[in-house]
Amino acid sequence: MTTPTRVLVLNSGSSSVKYQLLDMRDDRRLAQGLVERIGEETSRLVHTPLLAGGGGKRERTGPIADHAEALKLVSEELAADGLGLDSPELAAIGHRVVHGGLRFTAPTVIDDAVLAEIERLVPVAPLHNPANLVGIRTATALRPDLPQVAVFDTAFHTTMPEAAARYAIDVETADAHRIRRYGFHGTSHAYVSRETARLLGKAPEEVNVIVLHLGNGASASAVRGGRCVDTSMGLTPLEGLVMGTRSGDVDPAVTFHLMRVAGMSADEIDVLLNKRSGLVGLCGDNDMREIRRRIDEGDERAALAFDVYVHRLKKYIGAYYAVLGRVDAVAFTAGVGENAAPVREAAVAGLEELGLAVDAGLNAVRSDEARIVSPEYARVAVAVVPTDEELEIARQSYALVREGSSGAHEQDTEK
Numbered sequence: 001m002t003t004p005t006r007v008l009v010l011n012s013g014s015s016s017v018k019y020q021l022l023d024m025r026d027d028r029r030l031a032q033g034l035v036e037r038i039g040e041e042t043s044r045l046v047h048t049p050l051l052a053g054g055g056g057k058r059e060r061t062g063p064i065a066d067h068a069e070a071l072k073l074v075s076e077e078l079a080a081d082g083l084g085l086d087s088p089e090l091a092a093i094g095h096r097v098v099h100g101g102l103r104f105t106a107p108t109v110i111d112d113a114v115l116a117e118i119e120r121l122v123p124v125a126p127l128h129n130p131a132n133l134v135g136i137r138t139a140t141a142l143r144p145d146l147p148q149v150a151v152f153d154t155a156f157h158t159t160m161p162e163a164a165a166r167y168a169i170d171v172e173t174a175d176a177h178r179i180r181r182y183g184f185h186g187t188s189h190a191y192v193s194r195e196t197a198r199l200l201g202k203a204p205e206e207v208n209v210i211v212l213h214l215g216n217g218a219s220a221s222a223v224r225g226g227r228c229v230d231t232s233m234g235l236t237p238l239e240g241l242v243m244g245t246r247s248g249d250v251d252p253a254v255t256f257h258l259m260r261v262a263g264m265s266a267d268e269i270d271v272l273l274n275k276r277s278g279l280v281g282l283c284g285d286n287d288m289r290e291i292r293r294r295i296d297e298g299d300e301r302a303a304l305a306f307d308v309y310v311h312r313l314k315k316y317i318g319a320y321y322a323v324l325g326r327v328d329a330v331a332f333t334a335g336v337g338e339n340a341a342p343v344r345e346a347a348v349a350g351l352e353e354l355g356l357a358v359d360a361g362l363n364a365v366r367s368d369e370a371r372i373v374s375p376e377y378a379r380v381a382v383a384v385v386p387t388d389e390e391l392e393i394a395r396q397s398y399a400l401v402r403e404g405s406s407g408a409h410e411q412d413t414e415k
């Protein structure tokens with residue numbers, strides 16, 4: 001019998017499922033897709049076969065009641081490409097799970113105890129963990145015999161020292177409610193810091209990297225020798241950098257001020273800071289392309305939003321430079337980081353004394369490849385490193401099930 005080598009990666013949100021099927025022999029993507037607006041009348045599934053001869057994108061619209069129906073349709077689409085979920089070539093299903101608390105420091109094969117722990121973490125991740133759980137339960141019902149692996153967004157950050165992870169609040173209160181800095185986007189920070197080392201021709205253990213993951217959500221991390229020592233998101237993904245719709249750092253007193261002075265409720269302030277702040281709050285747009293276009297037309301609010309965004313980014317570069325002491329590279333990734341040359345340029349402008357600069361020509365080049373955009377003479381490499389969270393989840397899931405199923409056997413045969 002052939003060894004199964006495929007991994008299905010599922011990223012389940014409250015009303016969406018993103019998926020990719022990969023073959024781990026050569027990291028090849030076989031198919032990918034998205035189901036959105038689950039539970040509404042206008043649900044949509046977009047499936048893209050990526051095998052040669054698989055044909056173009058296929059789309060279904062119309063109501064999809066729940067995640068179970070969504071996954072059933074995904075399974076049908078995959079089956080139409082000869083890649084059905086019943087295939088013996090499927091080795092595992094890898095699930096992105098947002099909050100793993102302190103207990104999950106590595107990818108984990110899911111069993112009842114793991115499910116219970118992910119459930120226990122719902123109070124600290126009320127939006128994400130319930131959706132992730134639905135995805136896991138649905139996939140398990142579909143293939144109960146298959147290893148389901150959880151890959152946690154928080155795992156990479158569990159190496160943070162207490163000095164970085166603790167908020168300076170009463171210890172008993174903090175511990176009673178599990179209030180501390182967990183960090184998110186860990187799969188991306190892990191992948192990008194490793195790829196950056198590779199780009200520099202070094203082992204991850206040899207390099208210190210500041211990773212700037214700038215998507216709709218945005219976070220920075222300080223990575224020393226492959227281990228995270230600080231990151232900008234905290235108890236929730238709200239802390240840190242200015243994001244598309246989230247404020248990032250604000251004085252916590254803003255919250256009670258709004259309660260007392262504006263009569264807003266906790267839920268209303270939650271929505272304000274998570275959905276109506278950041279770039280969108282500052283200028284009405286959260287897409288950096290649109291903001292740049294408006295700036296070119298002389299729009300002052302767009303210029304202000306850009307400046308606030310870049311100022312915060314620069315502050316974190318400086319802070320993590322100090323945390324690391326020596327920095328080998330600053331790596332930009334995700335939608336804004338990979339594509340917005342003006343953000344990269346502005347973020348390191350004036351930091352020549354720290355060994356940081358971009359080469360205008362290199363920075364302007366558009367490419368999907370990992371690349372260095374700093375000039376030859378710069379002490380610190382400024383890199384653009386496309387992130388690939390799905391590949392990282394697939395790799396981690398596959399490594400885990402291979403270890404579990406054949407580790408002992410491989411040791412035997414090595415003798």
Ligand code: ADP
Nearest residue numbers: 214215216217286287288289334335336339340
């Ligand atoms: P998500 O956090 O949703 O995964 P992405 O990493 O895909 O987000 O980033 C999405 C953001 O990337 C967009 O909102 C937009 O601001 C930015 N972006 C995408 N393409 C470009 C581009 N060509 N130039 C500037 N910004 C871009």
